[in-house]
Amino acid sequence: MDPTITNAPAPTTGRTPSVFFTLYKLFLRTQVTRTRVISLVSLGVVGMLVAWGLGTTLRANPLVRGTDFVNLYGLSLLVPIVVLVFASSMFGDLRDDNTLVYLWLRPVSRIKLALAAALASLTVSWPLAVPPLVIGAALTGGGPTLVRATLLSATVVTVAYTGIFLALGLRVKRPLVWGLLYVFIWEGFIARGSFTAAKGAIRAYGSSILSSITGRTLVLADISLSWSIVVPLVAGVVGLAYTVLRLRRQDVA
Amino acid sequence: MIPVGGAVPDAVIEVDGVSKWFKDVVAVSDITCSIGWGVTALLGPNGAGKSTLFRLLCGLTTPSHGTVRVLGSDARRDVGLARHIGLVPQQETLFEPLTAFQFVRLAGVLHRVADADASARWALGIVELDPGDPRPLTTYSKGMRQRVKVAQALVHDPEVLFLDEPLTGLDPRQRLHMIDTIQRLGNAGKCVVVSSHVLEEVERFSARVLVIVKGRLAAEGDYHAIRDLMDDRPHRISVRTDDARGVATGLMAHAAAVGVEVLDTTTVLVETTDVTRFRHVIAVVARECDARLYEVNPLDDDLESVFRYLVGG
Numbered sequence: 001m002d003p004t005i006t007n008a009p010a011p012t013t014g015r016t017p018s019v020f021f022t023l024y025k026l027f028l029r030t031q032v033t034r035t036r037v038i039s040l041v042s043l044g045v046v047g048m049l050v051a052w053g054l055g056t057t058l059r060a061n062p063l064v065r066g067t068d069f070v071n072l073y074g075l076s077l078l079v080p081i082v083v084l085v086f087a088s089s090m091f092g093d094l095r096d097d098n099t100l101v102y103l104w105l106r107p108v109s110r111i112k113l114a115l116a117a118a119l120a121s122l123t124v125s126w127p128l129a130v131p132p133l134v135i136g137a138a139l140t141g142g143g144p145t146l147v148r149a150t151l152l153s154a155t156v157v158t159v160a161y162t163g164i165f166l167a168l169g170l171r172v173k174r175p176l177v178w179g180l181l182y183v184f185i186w187e188g189f190i191a192r193g194s195f196t197a198a199k200g201a202i203r204a205y206g207s208s209i210l211s212s213i214t215g216r217t218l219v220l221a222d223i224s225l226s227w228s229i230v231v232p233l234v235a236g237v238v239g240l241a242y243t244v245l246r247l248r249r250q251d252v253a
Numbered sequence: 254m255i256p257v258g259g260a261v262p263d264a265v266i267e268v269d270g271v272s273k274w275f276k277d278v279v280a281v282s283d284i285t286c287s288i289g290w291g292v293t294a295l296l297g298p299n300g301a302g303k304s305t306l307f308r309l310l311c312g313l314t315t316p317s318h319g320t321v322r323v324l325g326s327d328a329r330r331d332v333g334l335a336r337h338i339g340l341v342p343q344q345e346t347l348f349e350p351l352t353a354f355q356f357v358r359l360a361g362v363l364h365r366v367a368d369a370d371a372s373a374r375w376a377l378g379i380v381e382l383d384p385g386d387p388r389p390l391t392t393y394s395k396g397m398r399q400r401v402k403v404a405q406a407l408v409h410d411p412e413v414l415f416l417d418e419p420l421t422g423l424d425p426r427q428r429l430h431m432i433d434t435i436q437r438l439g440n441a442g443k444c445v446v447v448s449s450h451v452l453e454e455v456e457r458f459s460a461r462v463l464v465i466v467k468g469r470l471a472a473e474g475d476y477h478a479i480r481d482l483m484d485d486r487p488h489r490i491s492v493r494t495d496d497a498r499g500v501a502t503g504l505m506a507h508a509a510a511v512g513v514e515v516l517d518t519t520t521v522l523v524e525t526t527d528v529t530r531f532r533h534v535i536a537v538v539a540r541e542c543d544a545r546l547y548e549v550n551p552l553d554d555d556l557e558s559v560f561r562y563l564v565g566g
Contacts, residue, residue: 008410009371009372009375017362017369019363019365022359022362023363026348026359029348029350029351030350030351097346098342098344098346099346099348101342101344102348102359102360102405104313105311105312105335105340106335106360106363107332107333107334107336107364109332251308251315253308253344
């Protein structure tokens, strides 16, 4: 082969690969690392073991026990951590290692970029967070009501966190640290002490869904079911929109 | 700024009064220039602002002041302009789990080239990399990465190419090949802007040079004219010998130096405006005064001194 500068391959009429699907595969390939998956699967397995332990040792009030488990372990720890790790890394890692330029300086719409990253994040974080939690809910003996509530609340907050942490990855350096501060300090402490701050805590909406369906009173769970579903979904979309905006305006190294 | 050479006909890139500052640090200061078809070298010491200027030209960052237009458009606002631009950035990191072929093909797909596979093979062929190499990029050496970066910039056959220090990490044979590739790209009618901090490299790239020092455009124009301009000033040469005083006297007697300073018993610092004549005379002088020459060392042929001269330092 003796390639010369002037004989670039001529255009063909074959079907070109989808840009969106190519980006989606790239995000999965580069961000879903073995270490991340093993660590987060372990977190899910630990949750299931704890749930199984609760289900076999404590017989009284399984619905209450199960709801508390899902709220304290699932919505407060497992789901936000899993989503944070993947969503924040989608653009955060590219920004940190300066490879974002290889996606940015292409004639690709920023909406497509952000959507591909969000879908890739959801593709990996939903199966790692929600099914283990649903299985855990079942193992506590809480019954189909708890399983249904867990599935809905965990899915809704997964979508919300995905949008928020995707934007965080593009906005700040060390998004993992900022994300952990949000999850543990804002949602874990500040939101509990202030009614207004609680409205900015995704966990409050997840807990409210759980509480509305199971009837168990939970901390922060004072939002109606419909608002508890709508607001996190809107937050996810706003996060996605902000990501698109940042992609348009942000300096790229 | 020292203008050397004429105006650029058919300007592809127009930079008008561009400055870029990061908080209190001025990275690029009030640069106005035009770049046409063919190869143009952006020359400057490390930290001069070359990479920042590249980022401004590609639209990767917005100017704090002034405007940049590439092919008549603002690269920052016109996403479609990326179709006509190829960039080799300075940073080494690539998408590490991918192979070279996958990485270059990815660029082709994102640029919507009709046959991304064929284009990736073509681009990798130009930089002499094997498209069938199954190894991930994480195993690649610095020089191989550099070539992959060039291939991804070429895959969509852009009209405008920005190559930020493209020879970094290449072995001597690959450097020659890359220089030849850059020249052929220029001869093929593309606008190629190449940054470098090595004067000798620039001479081989291109006749047209933009010299940037401390964020400012210090000189612009024909490389050889700039070189000639630099040759008009006295060159400083250090001569180590066993008879410094005798050599100094001989050089003055032969009018081969405009200034001579005996630093110690073995070292003479010579200033000459005619290096060729000096090289001839120094041997004659040494023979006449029976002196032994240990070292003849030009002190200011390095790039830093050239830049100092250009900015009048």
